[in-house]
Amino acid sequence: MSDGRQKHNRAWWLVLPVVVSVAFTAIIPLMTVVNYSVQDIFSPFDRIFVGLDWFRDVARDPEVRGALVRTLIFSAQVLLIEIPLGVLIAVCMPRRGWTVSVALVLVALPLLIPWNVVGTIWQIFARGDIGLGGWAVNKVVNFNYTLDSADAWITVLAMDVWHWTPLVVLLAYAGLRSIPDPYFQAAQIDGASAWATFRHIQLPRLRGVLTIAILLRFMDSFMIYTEPFVVTGGGPGNATSFLSILLSKIAVGQFDLGPAGAFSLLYFLIVQIVCYVFFTVLTRSGR
Amino acid sequence: MADIRLEEVGHRYTDDWAVRPMTWTWRSGRAYALLGPSGCGKTTLLNIISGLLTPTQGRVYFDDRDVTSVPTAGRDIAQVFQFPVLYEEMSVYNNLAFPLRNRKYPRKEVDERVRRVASLLGLEEHLGRRARRLDAGRQQIVSLGRGLVRSGVAAVLLDEPLTVVDPALKWTLRSKLKEIHRDTGHTLIYVTHDQTEALTFADEVVVLKDGAIVQSGTPEELFLSPAHEFVGHFIGSPGMNMLPATVVDGEVRIGGACVGRAAGLPLPGERGAPGSTGTAGSVITGPVPGPRSAQAMPISAGPVRLGVRPEFVRLGGSGLSARVTGVDDLGAYLLVHAEVDGHALTAKTAPGAPVSGEHVRFERAFLFRDEVRIGEVVA
Amino acid sequence: MRRLPWARTVFWLYAATLMLPLLWMFGMSIRPNADILGAFSLVPQRVTLENYETFFTDSTWYSSYLNSIVYTSMNTVMSLVVALPAAYAFSRFRFAGDKHLFFWLLTNRMAPPAVFLLPFFQIYQSVGLFDTHLGVALAHMLFNVPLAVWILEGFMSGIPREIDETAAIDGYSLPGFFFRIFLPMIRSAIGVTAFFCFMFSWVELLIARTITSVDAKPIAATMTRTVSAAGVDWGLLAAAGVMTIIPGAILIWFVRNYIAKGFALGRV
Numbered sequence: 037m038s039d040g041r042q043k044h045n046r047a048w049w050l051v052l053p054v055v056v057s058v059a060f061t062a063i064i065p066l067m068t069v070v071n072y073s074v075q076d077i078f079s080p081f082d083r084i085f086v087g088l089d090w091f092r093d094v095a096r097d098p099e100v101r102g103a104l105v106r107t108l109i110f111s112a113q114v115l116l117i118e119i120p121l122g123v124l125i126a127v128c129m130p131r132r133g134w135t136v137s138v139a140l141v142l143v144a145l146p147l148l149i150p151w152n153v154v155g156t157i158w159q160i161f162a163r164g165d166i167g168l169g170g171w172a173v174n175k176v177v178n179f180n181y182t183l184d185s186a187d188a189w190i191t192v193l194a195m196d197v198w199h200w201t202p203l204v205v206l207l208a209y210a211g212l213r214s215i216p217d218p219y220f221q222a223a224q225i226d227g228a229s230a231w232a233t234f235r236h237i238q239l240p241r242l243r244g245v246l247t248i249a250i251l252l253r254f255m256d257s258f259m260i261y262t263e264p265f266v267v268t269g270g271g272p273g274n275a276t277s278f279l280s281i282l283l284s285k286i287a288v289g290q291f292d293l294g295p296a297g298a299f300s301l302l303y304f305l306i307v308q309i310v311c312y313v314f315f316t317v318l319t320r321s322g323r
Numbered sequence: 324m325a326d327i328r329l330e331e332v333g334h335r336y337t338d339d340w341a342v343r344p345m346t347w348t349w350r351s352g353r354a355y356a357l358l359g360p361s362g363c364g365k366t367t368l369l370n371i372i373s374g375l376l377t378p379t380q381g382r383v384y385f386d387d388r389d390v391t392s393v394p395t396a397g398r399d400i401a402q403v404f405q406f407p408v409l410y411e412e413m414s415v416y417n418n419l420a421f422p423l424r425n426r427k428y429p430r431k432e433v434d435e436r437v438r439r440v441a442s443l444l445g446l447e448e449h450l451g452r453r454a455r456r457l458d459a460g461r462q463q464i465v466s467l468g469r470g471l472v473r474s475g476v477a478a479v480l481l482d483e484p485l486t487v488v489d490p491a492l493k494w495t496l497r498s499k500l501k502e503i504h505r506d507t508g509h510t511l512i513y514v515t516h517d518q519t520e521a522l523t524f525a526d527e528v529v530v531l532k533d534g535a536i537v538q539s540g541t542p543e544e545l546f547l548s549p550a551h552e553f554v555g556h557f558i559g560s561p562g563m564n565m566l567p568a569t570v571v572d573g574e575v576r577i578g579g580a581c582v583g584r585a586a587g588l589p590l591p592g593e594r595g596a597p598g599s600t601g602t603a604g605s606v607i608t609g610p611v612p613g614p615r616s617a618q619a620m621p622i623s624a625g626p627v628r629l630g631v632r633p634e635f636v637r638l639g640g641s642g643l644s645a646r647v648t649g650v651d652d653l654g655a656y657l658l659v660h661a662e663v664d665g666h667a668l669t670a671k672t673a674p675g676a677p678v679s680g681e682h683v684r685f686e687r688a689f690l691f692r693d694e695v696r697i698g699e700v701v702a
Numbered sequence: 703m704r705r706l707p708w709a710r711t712v713f714w715l716y717a718a719t720l721m722l723p724l725l726w727m728f729g730m731s732i733r734p735n736a737d738i739l740g741a742f743s744l745v746p747q748r749v750t751l752e753n754y755e756t757f758f759t760d761s762t763w764y765s766s767y768l769n770s771i772v773y774t775s776m777n778t779v780m781s782l783v784v785a786l787p788a789a790y791a792f793s794r795f796r797f798a799g800d801k802h803l804f805f806w807l808l809t810n811r812m813a814p815p816a817v818f819l820l821p822f823f824q825i826y827q828s829v830g831l832f833d834t835h836l837g838v839a840l841a842h843m844l845f846n847v848p849l850a851v852w853i854l855e856g857f858m859s860g861i862p863r864e865i866d867e868t869a870a871i872d873g874y875s876l877p878g879f880f881f882r883i884f885l886p887m888i889r890s891a892i893g894v895t896a897f898f899c900f901m902f903s904w905v906e907l908l909i910a911r912t913i914t915s916v917d918a919k920p921i922a923a924t925m926t927r928t929v930s931a932a933g934v935d936w937g938l939l940a941a942a943g944v945m946t947i948i949p950g951a952i953l954i955w956f957v958r959n960y961i962a963k964g965f966a967l968g969r970v
Binding site for chain 3: 042043044045046047048050051053054055057058060061062064065066068069072124125127128129130136137139140141142143144145146147148149150151152153154156157158160161165166167168169171198202206209210211212213214215244245248252255258259261262266279280283284287288293296300301303304307308311
């Protein structure tokens with residue numbers, strides 16, 4: 037980060053708009069959440085300071101722990117499937133001619149659908165009676181995502197892979213296209229196999245975009261709410277009850293502001309820690 | 324090592340030829356510079372030789388072996404690109420070993436060869452470093468090394484390899500390249516648009532324009548005896564003066580005044596022609612019309628263009644009348660700007676030489692028609 | 703470069719799989735409800751446009767569609783306007799706290815939206831931004847500004863600093879240089895960033911629904927309220943779903959060349 041940029045503190049003026057806008061959208065609400073988290077609120081005029089009690093309760097709550105484990109497993113599966121698949125598809129994507137435009141638009145389509153619509157699409161698509169996907173799977177094995185926990189999990193995972201792998205594809209494709217031709221020509225001259233070319237030219241040069249892809253996919257999969265909420269509502273039982281679904285149940289459903297506040301902050305903290313670890317590992321590995 | 328022979332090789336990406344059909348031989352062990360402006364087809368020609376491109380027509384031979392359809396990896400060509408192409412996450416050692424490992428050389432031989440090339444290129448102490456930690460100049464050396472490390476390298480192709488290297492390093496690198504050429508005896512083809520680079524580097528300079536070779540020869544030949552207006556213009560600093568003239572009754576006239584007699588001159592590369600390159604078999608084809616065996620043949624009457632290098636314009640008391648319009652003192656020499664018959668003319672003279680005088684004489688002047696040289700001016 | 707022989711097949715198979723749920727939704731949008739819930743059939747038995755007719759004639763549908771377009775466009779413009787100078791500062795200057803500020807910005811992209819629902823509701827109501835387009839656009843800056851700064855900074859770092867210096871020597875002021883030289887140079891970055899901002903704002907529901915009720919209600923929220931006494935109106939829902947894909951599809955058509963040209967992101 038110190039590559040010859042000039043020292044220039046007036047640059048703060050350029051950053052100011054960002055700081056102000058993010059302060060309005062992030063800091064003030066966050067402070068409100070902190071405020072909730074340390075109080076027991078009975079009504080707007082009747083509240084008592086409870087210190088870190090809520091945090092302790094939330095951290096000990098088996099339901100929260102269960103949701104945390106589920107969310108972590110879900111994020112891990114999402115990353116393990118979507119990143120390699122996205123890179124593979126990007127490598128296979130056309131590079132010349134009018135098919136490039138068609139391919140890009142097709143791939144991007146799932147990204148442009150509002151999340152609850154994604155949920156709705158899959159809610160129908162995966163149904164055994166009226167949905168093509170569920171109907172087809174039902175021909176092979178018995179499949180019903182509203183009753184069977186494993187089926188529900190698979191449906192949510194398949195939906196996420198369908199929905200978000202395109203983001204990885206787009207980023208990886210853009211990264212691949214930025215590699216100048218001579219790199220591939222040199223690899224040809226050096227007699228590199230397709231795999232060696234991928235391993236030693238394409239992959240190293242994708243490090244930047246893949247770091248972004250991994251971080252974005254982790255953040256968003258760890259915070260996933262709308263899609264599973266629409267499809268399964270967290271069920272059956274709490275098979276697909278992720279942290280965010282549990283949180284909004286506590287905050288909006290039960291209106292327990294204190295525990296919800298403490299929950300939110302712990303949640304936020306976990307995302308940040310994991311992102312920081314990813315960020316550090318991924319940037320270090322390139323040095 | 325081998326002679327690289329192109330037979331009727333041409334390439335087009337669209338309707339226009341990027342490289343016009345040509346027959347040409349790159350002789351084993353020589354250092355060639357391929358000189359021309361951007362977009363003249365230099366890189367295309369290079370990629371045809373290395374096999375990165377299959378030409379639209381024609382055959383490519385390495386000695387007698389037809390390699391037209393042989394992929395790049397099978398041609399044993401070393402190629403260096405405009406900017407360093409490295410396997411960035413590998414060490415210098417692994418970069419050099421990469422082509423050998425791909426070809427399944429035994430481990431011991433890999434090590435031997437890598438160390439030999441490293442010592443040739445002066446990279447021994449950098450072998451353990453990450454390739455991308457090196458400066459741009461060394462990175463180019465590493466890219467070159469990846470080509471040289473294999474056995475039986477047919478030729479080393481360099482595509483403007485010094486573009487990204489800063490000027491101070493350029494000289495060092497260029498002499499390094501010459502040294503390597505001397506030590507290994509590989510054929511070198513060095514693409515550049517920089518005449519200084521080409522002239523200081525090569526045994527033979529090949530000038531390319533619009534996808535065709537317009538002239539080849541030693542730097543001296545290109546300077547003293549340009550066969551094409553483009554060569555006169557592109558080589559030399561400043562380029563050749565071009566003046567409209569007419570040939571009437573064997574006399575060359577500019578604005579009515581006679582400057583000498585016109586004598587037909589065969590093009591270089593043809594038998595017995597003065598200024599021929601001596602590279603037998605180097606036949607120029609493509610858009611080079613004009614007399615093919617016009618030794619001492621009179622030139623037909625009509626308009627021509629007279630080309631004279633600034634170095635061969637003499638100011639003085641006799642000759643064509645001229646008016647001096649300005650002088651640039653460039654330290655090592657003077658550039659005198661004059662006007663002859665309403666056309667600008669530049670002369671290069673030693674500092675301190677008189678710049679006065681109302682007349683100019685030409686010491687070596689050539690006549691061009693349709694850009695191609697057809698003759699010279701004799702007294 | 704050399705392509706693997708099966709690459710083409712792999713890609714088009716993937717693309718086809720990707721299209722299946724979408725085609726299924728489209729198929730539903732042109733069937734009457736009775737057919738959807740009736741017997742399973744691959745192709746619609748009876749084709750009807752009545753679902754689309756309802757969409758375009760019922761004001762709750764088309765006005766919420768317009769609402770979404772309005773606040774998403776506002777958000778895209780606002781995010782870019784705010785992020786451009788900041789990204790420039792991060793890519794060109796070192797200043798007190800720049801490193802921390804950059805990471806702090808990113809952390810806001812990591813805030814689970816669910817965390818902010820209640821505070822947003824309270825704050826936007828107290829400052830009079832509740833149920834306004836501006837309010838939603840502002841709220842979505844929470845995740846779009848950090849992302850925009852991140853992407854733009856990556857692009858800008860790839861542009862040599864010498865260009866700034868040359869322009870300064872040529873007598874350009876910083877704003878003059880920025881608008882006349884720098885912005886045109888990074889228009890592909892702006893296109894790509896605009897695409898991602900539009901996309902993330904367009905698809906977000908949770909926050910948008912929380913801070914709106916009628917006047918700025920997003921299409922996505924309208925779609926969650928199709929359950930009537932007669933059950934879910936699947937056909938209308940599918941038709942609305944098809945309509946929600948269109949603005950983004952138009953946008954991606956405009957920026958496709960920027961993506962096809964490629965970009966590598968600098969900082970990380």
